Amino acid sequence: MKVVIDTNVVISAAFGSKSCSRAIVKTLDAEVVEPPLIVEELSRFVERLSDNDKIDDNSIRGFVRFIEFFLSTVRIVRGYPLICYGQDLPDNHFISLAAFESALLVTGDKLCRRIALENNVKCVSPSEYE
DSSP: OEEEEOHHHHHHHHTTOHHHHHHHHHGGGSEEEEOTHHHHHHHHHHHHHHTOTTSOHHHHHHHHHHHHHHHHTSEEOOOOOOOOOSSOHHHHHHHHHHHHHTOEEEOSOHHHHHHHHHTTOOEEOHHHHO
16 A cells, blocks of 8 residues: 655654654554655755753654655655645645555645545545554
8 A cells, every 4th residue: 555644744753642652653654655845845944943941852853763764664655746725835745646656645634635625535534554
């Protein structure tokens, strides 16, 4: 089975969400495909963390290691048709890729999930995927 994991699930797992962490672990038995956008979104998040004085360097390094591990287990897919499902451009990338690859989309974003399901794209929350 192919799975697309939304950025919010990866970030939540890195910060200790049990349901998101279990969802990530479960994907190790699946083929995970991701749009190139996930690399950009995760990099921007690390930059924002680095600018936050309340977060120590060890936490940031741990987050970066988690991201590097996650990205080493996925296949980045280019060249899929980008369809405008809604107003959130990043959501459109994840939904479009899931539709193109006939993959299951795992997202914690309720609006993204609703739009995906309305457009017959298989989609579940992290807790439903566990």
